Amino acid sequence: MLDSATQTLLLQHYPMLRGLPATQLEDLWANATDMRLPAGTVIFDENQPCQGFPLLLSGSIRVIKAAANGRELQLYRVSPGESCILTSSCLLGHAQYHARGVVEQDMELVALPPPTFRTLLSIHEPFRDYIFSLFSERLTELMQLVSAVAFQKLDQRLAALLIAKPNPIYLTHQALADELGSVREIVSRLLKNFAEQGWVRLGREQIEVVNAPALKKFSEL
Amino acid sequence: MLDSATQTLLLQHYPMLRGLPATQLEDLWANATDMRLPAGTVIFDENQPCQGFPLLLSGSIRVIKAAANGRELQLYRVSPGESCILTSSCLLGHAQYHARGVVEQDMELVALPPPTFRTLLSIHEPFRDYIFSLFSERLTELMQLVSAVAFQKLDQRLAALLIAKPNPIYLTHQALADELGSVREIVSRLLKNFAEQGWVRLGREQIEVVNAPALKKFSEL
DNA sequence: AAACTTTTGTGACTTTTCTCACAGACACCC
DNA sequence: GGGTGTCTGTGAGAAAAGTCACAAAAGTTT
Numbered sequence: 218m219l220d221s222a223t224q225t226l227l228l229q230h231y232p233m234l235r236g237l238p239a240t241q242l243e244d245l246w247a248n249a250t251d252m253r254l255p256a257g258t259v260i261f262d263e264n265q266p267c268q269g270f271p272l273l274l275s276g277s278i279r280v281i282k283a284a285a286n287g288r289e290l291q292l293y294r295v296s297p298g299e300s301c302i303l304t305s306s307c308l309l310g311h312a313q314y315h316a317r318g319v320v321e322q323d324m325e326l327v328a329l330p331p332p333t334f335r336t337l338l339s340i341h342e343p344f345r346d347y348i349f350s351l352f353s354e355r356l357t358e359l360m361q362l363v364s365a366v367a368f369q370k371l372d373q374r375l376a377a378l379l380i381a382k383p384n385p386i387y388l389t390h391q392a393l394a395d396e397l398g399s400v401r402e403i404v405s406r407l408l409k410n411f412a413e414q415g416w417v418r419l420g421r422e423q424i425e426v427v428n429a430p431a432l433k434k435f436s437e438l
Numbered sequence: 439m440l441d442s443a444t445q446t447l448l449l450q451h452y453p454m455l456r457g458l459p460a461t462q463l464e465d466l467w468a469n470a471t472d473m474r475l476p477a478g479t480v481i482f483d484e485n486q487p488c489q490g491f492p493l494l495l496s497g498s499i500r501v502i503k504a505a506a507n508g509r510e511l512q513l514y515r516v517s518p519g520e521s522c523i524l525t526s527s528c529l530l531g532h533a534q535y536h537a538r539g540v541v542e543q544d545m546e547l548v549a550l551p552p553p554t555f556r557t558l559l560s561i562h563e564p565f566r567d568y569i570f571s572l573f574s575e576r577l578t579e580l581m582q583l584v585s586a587v588a589f590q591k592l593d594q595r596l597a598a599l600l601i602a603k604p605n606p607i608y609l610t611h612q613a614l615a616d617e618l619g620s621v622r623e624i625v626s627r628l629l630k631n632f633a634e635q636g637w638v639r640l641g642r643e644q645i646e647v648v649n650a651p652a653l654k655k656f657s658e659l
Numbered sequence: 660a661a662a663c664t665t666t667t668g669t670g671a672c673t674t675t676t677c678t679c680a681c682a683g684a685c686a687c688c689c
Numbered sequence: 690g691g692g693t694g695t696c697t698g699t700g701a702g703a704a705a706a707g708t709c710a711c712a713a714a715a716g717t718t719t
Contacts, residue, residue: 282581284589292581303577309567310574315581339563346530352573353531356524359580360503360513360536366587367619368505370705389666398588403706405667421666421715591675610696624676626697642685642696660719667714677704684697689690 219246219327226274227327230298233343241340248333251325258320265314267307269328273297276324280316281395290366290398292316293358302351308334371399372407376436379417379426386424440467440548447495448548451519454564462561469554472546479541486535488528490549494518497545501537502616511587511619513537514579523572529555592620593628597657600638600647607645 219227224246228235237245250269254260260278261267278295280303295301295318307314308331329337337344365374374397379386394404408424411417416432418425426432440448445467449456458466471490475481481499482488499516501524516522516539528535529552550558558565586595595618600607615625629645632638637649637656647653 282585282588284585288589290584290588292584305570306574306577309570310578311571312574312578315578338566342560345559345566349526349530349573350532352577353527353533356527356573356577356580357531357533357536359577359584363511363513363580363584363587364503364505366584367503367511368509372705391666400707401667402669402708406669409668419667593675612696621677622697623678623699627699630698640697662717662719664717665715668712670710672708674707675705678702680700682698684695686693686695688693 219249219251223251223274223327227272230274231272231347233347234337234341236343237337237341241336245329245333245337249327249329251327254320254324254326256320256323258324259317260320261304261314261316261318263314263317267304267314269330270300270304270308270334272300272327272329274325274327276320276322276326278324279319279321281319282316282398288398288400289395291396292362293355294321300348300351302348302355305334305348305352366398371397371403372410373436373438375404375407376411376416376432379411379424380429380432380436384426386426387422388424389422440470440472444472444495444548448493451495452493452568454562454568455558457564458558458562462557466550466554466558470548470550472548475541475545475547477541477544479545480538481541482525482535482539484535484538488525488535490551491521491525491529491555493521493548493550495546495548497541497543497547499545500540500542502540503537503619509619509621510616512617513583514576515542521569521572523569523576526555526569526573587619592618592624593631594657594659596625596628597632597637597653600632600645601650601653601657605647607647608643609645610643 227249234242234245254276256276260271263283273295275297277297278301280292280295280301281289282292283289301318303314303316303318306312338348339345365377375393378393378396382388390404390408391401394401397404408417408419411432412419414428414431416426416428416435418427448470455463455466475497477497481492484504494516496518498518499522501513501516501522502510503513504510522539524535524537524539527533559569560566586598596614599614599617603609610622611625611629612622615622618625629638629640632653633640635649635652637647637652639646639648
């Protein structure tokens with residue numbers, strides 16, 4: 218059962234739920250549960266069935282693939298208003314997870330039980346459209362990712378990653394490597410190259426992009 | 439307008455359409471168009487909008503990413519009964535294609551105009567479930583692919599590819615390379631290694647797997 | 660401020676993959 | 690059965706990425 222503050226917040230982040238018939242909305246408030254999860258929580262992992270459908274209110278999730286040797290690669294990130302499409306996939310494909318979800322920033326979410334989720338999909342077109350667009354977006358992103366991993370050099374991917382982030386970047390080289398699916402040493406060396414070109418300035422857990430256009434050009438080479 | 443033979447074929451491959459109300463079925467027959475495309479046809483490409491929703495009756499499509507230098511990588515294959523989810527993605531996400539679709543084997547398909555597709559989605563739950571499962575499946579496949587490309591060595595991926603295909607494999611090394619996102623020379627060399635291990639026998643445009651278990655074990659290393 | 664942890668820098672070396680170049684093998688077609 | 694085009698084999702070398710080992714630097718804790 219959701220309190221009214223959470224209800225308001227949910228409708229803010231998920232406006233497509235506003236048009237729901239009153240009875241259905243009541244049903245939603247009654248069956249959904251509010252949760253808070255601290256950063257670092259593993260909310261799902263490979264080969265696990267899934268329990269509910271998450272609607273993010275704040276914070277974010279990193280969805281990653283982990284390799285046997287400890288390396289990992291970020292598939293995508295889930296932000297408020299987005300929900301985790303992988304969970305839809307599990308629920309709708311009656312399958313299990315094939316990735317790991319880790320809370321990146323402390324998170325508040327509303328979890329819908331599977332029947333409620335299915336009902337929403339079937340009765341409410343805006344919600345259905347929303348879920349389809351999410352699927353569509355993720356599919357596109359993943360295809361771009363496959364292509365990047367297969368055909369682009371790491372330095373280009375790193376450059377693209379740097380300019381995609383808010384400017385002074387407060388991350389360790391290891392964190393960047395984990396996002397790219399590579400290792401720390403390589404990222405360090407590449408960053409040093411960028412620094413020598415005068416494109417970035419490096420500090421401990423800090424990377425300042427000083428020549429974004431150059432990085433962009435380089436990443437598109 | 440579909441002739442009755444095509445109608446029957448369509449319902450065979452897409453049984454979830456059988457439960458449609460009669461009026462809706464009439465609408466479907468009236469608006470759908472039958473098409474035949476020879477192998478090699480590019481049915482869609484990057485940055486193109488899409489016209490209709492394809493339901494495959496026979497043949498197959500390779501969905502690929504092409505790199506600037508001529509290399510390519512197969513994202514997935516579409517077979518009869520499957521439909522191309524990328525097109526759904528385009529239609530539902532109101533976006534453009536981000537990959538290329540090439541007819542692999544001569545193909546017969548029924549194309550639904552976007553409005554018909556949307557109506558089906560909204561009124562017929564089995565069809566909707568079907569589309570969702572397809573999305574779900576593709577998403578999972580793509581995630582596995584990303585992971586394979588990022589973390590597995592080419593020899594392992596090649597081994598996995600060989601055992602996934604019907605046994606005497608009639609393909610050129612170039613075709614295998616294109617499926618893996620690599621180049622011909624490497625595939626040739628790796629195949630030679632496999633042959634020296636006694637795992638395969640090589641011929642012109644022919645690879646016979648003689649020790650599938652060994653290949654499987656190797657691919658899972 | 661000494662001890663510890665985390666992060667970063669870096670050299671040396673290996674492995675994997677790609678590139679280029681060219682030769683031989685096979686198939687097909689007049 | 691000679692010509693032509695498509696496949697395949699292979700060597701030499703380069704480039705990219707990863708591994709290992711260790712040291713220096715920057716923070717944190719006590």
